[in-house]
Amino acid sequence: MWMKKLHHSTRISAIVSRAFNSLDLTSSVSISTLHDSAIFSSPLSSLSLSRLRRRSAPTLLLSNLTSILSRENAIFFVKDESPFSSLSESSAKLYCWNCATEADDATPFLFCQACRSVQQVNQSIDYFQIFGLGRKYSIEDGELEKKYKDWQKILHPDLVHSKTQREREYAAEQSARVIDAYRTLADPLSRAIYIMKLEGMPVDEEERITGPELLAEIMELREAVDEAEDAQTLNQIQAELQEKLRNWSKSFEDAYLRKNFEDGLASIRRMTYYKRANEEIVKKL
Amino acid sequence: MLRHIATTSLGVRLRCSAAAGGSGLHRMYHERVVDHYDNPRNVGSFDKNDPNVGTGLVGAPACGDVMKLQIRVDEESGKIVDACFKTFGCGSAIASSSVATEWVKGKPMEEVLTIKNTEIAKHLSLPPVKLHCSMLAEDAIKAAVKDYEAKRSKPSATPLEAKAADA
16 A cells, blocks of 8 residues: 555655656656546546646656666666556546536545536446445444445436536446345345455366365255255255355354465355245245 | 256246247247256166265355266176266256266266267257356266276275175
């Protein structure tokens, strides 16, 4: 998070000019500017562009720093971007398409605090960030609902009738994304799968296994569900299932905390099987 | 029991789409898949302790599918005389394993090992997203053969134990 520190501390332009004076350049440096391509198509584009140009001349965009700035040897590796290409959003500063105010880092940039306009969907803001949560598995009850409702009050397409066509489109996409985020995080299994995806260890959709113990257990379980005649039996099986789901959910949490992703994936496999069996029970009931 | 297998997730929806038939809606199941679903053949179980039975148990955890394919082998000829399956999963998985049991019957074991998932997929016109179901069926065949071979090579301890208990 040194990037944040950099932006909030001394004006970058001041640092850069100091650094340049004493720089021992061993690699090429290029100054690139931030562009949200949306800026150019807005009616205010010329205004915001000129404002940007004045601001960006001394402003350095740092995509890959290898060391923190120091007077003696600051080495800047900066992507040489043409004005119209989009930068990796994780390192880019975001600006409102409407009023060109810079996004503050306190809240996820789904809408602009200054002019209250809905922003374009930014895929690099992950679901946890949307809800202001850290990337952890356990979530308190009610944490999600409140934030979800708050967001929908701002983003829901039904509430933006008075706004421009463009903003209404943004609102539709943003609110759809928030709904996705809410659904994914609300269910423990999908939350676990999403976390694995964020960590770069996505669940393999086409994986096939032959482990006899797990498969025999699942086979028996599914057969029991299939053969159950009355609601009482089904409810009993369901109760056992819920218990197992809770246990393996806990096991995923432990595995994740220990960064043991293999165990995490194993827990996910089991939870998926139990979940499917549960769905079958629900259908029968 | 047989009907029960047929009334899993697809059930009513499948019948509707089967009725609509070849109206050009590509997202429906191919009629062969529907056929295997509506008229399941070879659903059942053999005694897995029977020395002439090989059991293949495979699964696709991401979908929550589990597939069991069993073969009964004639000792002398090495041919598969009977086969049955039990699959919990999507229609494509059920159909793939059903086709597999049909194709292994009457064939020698070495030959069934050459059955490829692509043939099953082609027979059922499986869409790309369901190709792994046919892979699962191929895996199941191989696992069943492997199980039978393993049983054959390892002398069974059970009859000896029974004799010792009797004595």
